Amino acid sequence: xxxxxxxEGPLKIYWRxxxxxxxxxxxxxxxxxxxxxNRLNEAFSEKRxxxxxxxxxxxxxxxxxxxxxxxxxxxxxxxxxxxLVHRSKGYEPINxxxxxxxxxxxxxxxxxxIKAVKRTPHEVVTMFFDRIHFLSxxxxxxxxxxxxxxxxxxxxxxxLAEPSLIEDGFKPIDYERKVKPGFVDVYGIDxxxxxxxVEIKRRTAGKExxxxxxxxxxxxxxxxxxxxxxxxxxxxxxxxxxxxxxSLGLDFRRVDPKKCSELLxxxxxxxxxxxxxxx
Amino acid sequence: xxxxxxxEGPLKIYWRxxxxxxxxxxxxxxxxxxxxxNRLNEAFSEKRxxxxxxxxxxxxxxxxxxxxxxxxxxxxxxxxxxxLVHRSKGYEPINxxxxxxxxxxxxxxxxxxIKAVKRTPHEVVTMFFDRIHFLSxxxxxxxxxxxxxxxxxxxxxxxLAEPSLIEDGFKPIDYERKVKPGFVDVYGIDxxxxxxxVEIKRRTAGKExxxxxxxxxxxxxxxxxxxxxxxxxxxxxxxxxxxxxxSLGLDFRRVDPKKCSELLxxxxxxxxxxxxxxx
DNA sequence: GCCTAGGTCCCGTCT
DNA sequence: AGACGGGGCCTAGGC
Numbered sequence: 001x002x003x004x005x006x007x008e009g010p011l012k013i014y015w016r017x018x019x020x021x022x023x024x025x026x027x028x029x030x031x032x033x034x035x036x037x038n039r040l041n042e043a044f045s046e047k048r049x050x051x052x053x054x055x056x057x058x059x060x061x062x063x064x065x066x067x068x069x070x071x072x073x074x075x076x077x078x079x080x081x082x083x084l085v086h087r088s089k090g091y092e093p094i095n096x097x098x099x100x101x102x103x104x105x106x107x108x109x110x111x112x113x114i115k116a117v118k119r120t121p122h123e124v125v126t127m128f129f130d131r132i133h134f135l136s137x138x139x140x141x142x143x144x145x146x147x148x149x150x151x152x153x154x155x156x157x158x159x160l161a162e163p164s165l166i167e168d169g170f171k172p173i174d175y176e177r178k179v180k181p182g183f184v185d186v187y188g189i190d191x192x193x194x195x196x197x198v199e200i201k202r203r204t205a206g207k208e209x210x211x212x213x214x215x216x217x218x219x220x221x222x223x224x225x226x227x228x229x230x231x232x233x234x235x236x237x238x239x240x241x242x243x244x245x246x247s248l249g250l251d252f253r254r255v256d257p258k259k260c261s262e263l264l265x266x267x268x269x270x271x272x273x274x275x276x277x278x279x
Numbered sequence: 280x281x282x283x284x285x286x287e288g289p290l291k292i293y294w295r296x297x298x299x300x301x302x303x304x305x306x307x308x309x310x311x312x313x314x315x316x317n318r319l320n321e322a323f324s325e326k327r328x329x330x331x332x333x334x335x336x337x338x339x340x341x342x343x344x345x346x347x348x349x350x351x352x353x354x355x356x357x358x359x360x361x362x363l364v365h366r367s368k369g370y371e372p373i374n375x376x377x378x379x380x381x382x383x384x385x386x387x388x389x390x391x392x393i394k395a396v397k398r399t400p401h402e403v404v405t406m407f408f409d410r411i412h413f414l415s416x417x418x419x420x421x422x423x424x425x426x427x428x429x430x431x432x433x434x435x436x437x438x439l440a441e442p443s444l445i446e447d448g449f450k451p452i453d454y455e456r457k458v459k460p461g462f463v464d465v466y467g468i469d470x471x472x473x474x475x476x477v478e479i480k481r482r483t484a485g486k487e488x489x490x491x492x493x494x495x496x497x498x499x500x501x502x503x504x505x506x507x508x509x510x511x512x513x514x515x516x517x518x519x520x521x522x523x524x525x526s527l528g529l530d531f532r533r534v535d536p537k538k539c540s541e542l543l544x545x546x547x548x549x550x551x552x553x554x555x556x557x558x
Numbered sequence: 559g560c561c562t563a564g565g566t567c568c569c570g571t572c573t
Numbered sequence: 574a575g576a577c578g579g580g581g582c583c584t585a586g587g588c
Contacts (some may be wrong), residue, residue: 025332025412027306027308027413029306029454049353049367051330051332051353053304053330053415053417053419057423060566063429063481063482063539063566064427064428064429064430064481064536064566065427065428065429065540066425066426066427066428066566067425067426067568068423068424068425069423069424070423071418071419071420071421071422071423072417072419072420072421073421074328074330074355074417076353076365078365078367078369078566079367079368080368080369082368082370084365084370086355086357086363087323087419087421088328088357088358088417088419088421089356089357089358089359089361089378090359090361090378090583090584091361091363091375091376091377091378091566091583092565092567092583092584092585094425095566096336096370096566097370098370098568098569099368099369099433100567110419110562115540120574121566125566125568133304133417134304134306134415136332136349138332138353138367140332140350140351140352140353140366140367141350141351142350142351142352142366142367143350144336144347144348144349144350145347145348146345146346146347146348146373147345147346148345148581149341149343149344149345150343150580150581151341151342151344162467171382202344233467237588240501261579263565273569339581341581342581343580343581344581345581349580369568369569370568371568371569371582375583377583377584399559401579402581413567427566429566429576430564430565430566431563431564431565432564455586457587459588460561461561461562461563462562462564462586462587471560481562481564481565481566482565482566483575483576485576485577485578486576486577486579487578491563517575517576517577518575518576519576519577520576
C-alpha cells in the first residue's frame with residue numbers, strides 16, 4: 001500500500017503524511033478492509049469526494065428493487081451524498097443514489113459495506129466489497145461557471161413558427177436559402193413588402209456576423225435589383241459590431257436562444273392538445 | 280510519480296512493472312502531460328476504463344452547446360467510449376458523451392486535450408487539462424448479472440399472469456400491441472365481451488398518462504368501429520388526472536408494482552415446485 | 559435512419 | 574409536501 005498526499009497549493013506535494021491537515025488528495029492502493037473503513041469514515045465526515053474501484057455486489061430497495069451480482073466496478077460518492085456505481089460500459093450508472101442521502105460504512109464478514117439511505121421516497125443502496133483495488137478521496141476545488149446555450153437551429157425554427165420574434169408583420173418565405181456564397185438563415189418580407197434577410201447567431205454577435213449578413217444583403221440586392229433589409233438576430237451584439245451594423249444600414253433584433261426553445265416546446269404541446277380536443 | 284500494477288490474479292500484485300503484459304490496473308499520480316497522453320492513448324487503444332482527476336475546462340457543441348470554466352473534476356472514459364465529467368456534487372455529469380463516440384487525445388499548448396466526437400447527431404465534447412492530479416486505467420472484469428424488480432414490465436407480466444388484477448372476468452388477448460403510432464400495454468376483453476385497453480404506469484399517473492390512454496382508446500375505437508374501454512393501472516393517480524380520466528369516460532385500477540413482482544416470484548416458485556414434484 | 563415509450567429517470571418550479 | 578414538464582435527457586425496441 002502506498003499513499004500520496006497533495007497539499008492545498010497547486011503544485012506542492014506531501015508524501016506519506018496522512019496527518020497533514022491540508023491534504024486534498026489521498027490515494028490508497030489495495031487497502032485492506034479496515035483501512036478502507038477508516039478512510040471512508042474520514043472522507044464522509046469531511047465531505048470529501050470518494051472513488052472506490054474494486055470487486056463488489058449491490059442491493060437496491062426503494063421505489064423498485066434490484067440485485068447486482070459480483071464484479072469489478074467504479075463507485076463514486078460525492079460531497080453531497082450522491083452515489084454512483086458504474087460498470088465498464090455505458091453512460092448510466094447501474095445503481096445510484098441522488099444527492100442528499102445519508103452514508104454509513106462498516107466491516108461485515110470481512111467485507112466493506114457502504115450503505116446509502118435516502119428518505120421520501122425511502123430508498124437504500126447497499127454496496128459490498130470483498131476486494132478494493134484502490135480508494136481515493138479528494139477535496140475538489142471547483143468554482144468554474146457552467147453555461148448552456150440552445151442551438152441556432154432552435155432559434156431558426158422558433159422564428160419561423162413565431163415571426164414576430166423578428167418584428168411585427170414579418171413573413172418568412174424561405175430558410176437556408178442558397179445565395180452565391182452561402183446560406184441565408186431566414187428570408188422573407190416585412191410589413192411594407194420589402195425583402196428581409198435574417199442572420200441568426202446563438203451567442204453575442206461580433207463583427208464577423210455583421211459582415212456575413214452584409215454579404216448576403218449585398219448579393220441579394222444586386223441579383224434582385226431591389227432594396228433588401230438585413231436583420232441580425234442574436235441574444236447580444238458587441239459594441240464594435242453594433243457600430244458597424246448601423247454604418248451599413250442593418251438592423252439588430254435581440255432574440256434569446258433559451259426562450260426560443262421554450263416557445264417551440266409550448267407550440268408543440270398546444271398542437272397535441274388541439275389534436276385531442278378538436279379532432 | 281509512482282505507479283502500481285496489478286496482475287490478472289485476484290491478489291497478486293506487480294509493483295512498478297509497467298511492461299507486465301497482464302497489468303489490469305495502472306495508477307499514475309501527478310503525471311506530466313506527455314505521460315498522460317501516452318497512458319491515455321494506450322488505454323483507448325486497449326479499451327481500458329480511464330479515470331482522470333485534475334483541473335480542467337470543457338467545451339460542448341452539438342444539439343446545444345455549453346462552456347464549463349476551469350475547476351477540479353473527475354473524468355471517466357469507459358471501454359465503449361462513454362465519457363462522463365463529474366463535479367464534486369450532484370447525481371448528473373456536468374458534461375458527457377454517450378457510448379460509441381470516437382476519442383482523440385493530444386497535447387496542445389502544454390494542456391492535455393481529450394476530444395470525444397459522436398455523429399448523428401454530431402456532437403463534440405472537448406476537455407482541456409492544465410493539471411492532472413491523478414490518472415488511472417483499468418481492465419475491469421464484470422460479468423455479474425443485474426436484475427430489476429417492480430418495473431412496469433413486471434406489472435405487465437403480473438397482469439397477464441393474473442388478469443383479475445385489472446378486474447374479474449378480464450381476459451388479455453395481446454400485449455405491446457401496435458396501434459397507429461405507439462403500443463398498447465395490454466389489450467383484452469372484459470366479462471361482457473367489450474374490448475379493453477390497459478395502460479400501465481409504475482408510479483403515480485399524471486395527466487400525460489391519461490392522455491396516452493385516451494389516444495389509444497380513440498384510435499382503436501375508430502379503427503374497430505366499436506366501443507372500447509380504457510383502464511389506467513397504476514399505484515396512484517393525481518387529482519387532476521383522475522378528473523380528466525372521468526371526463527373522458529375511462530377507468531382507474533389501483534395496481535402496486537411491488538405486489539406485482541411478489542406475485543410473479545410466487546408464481547415462478549410454484550412453477551419450479553410443480554416441475555420437481557409433479558413432473 | 560426515424561419514432562415511441564420507459565426510467566429507481568433526475569431536477570427545477572410552482573401550488 | 575405533490576404535481577408537472579424539461580432534458581444535450583439516455584436507452585431499448587420497431588419499422
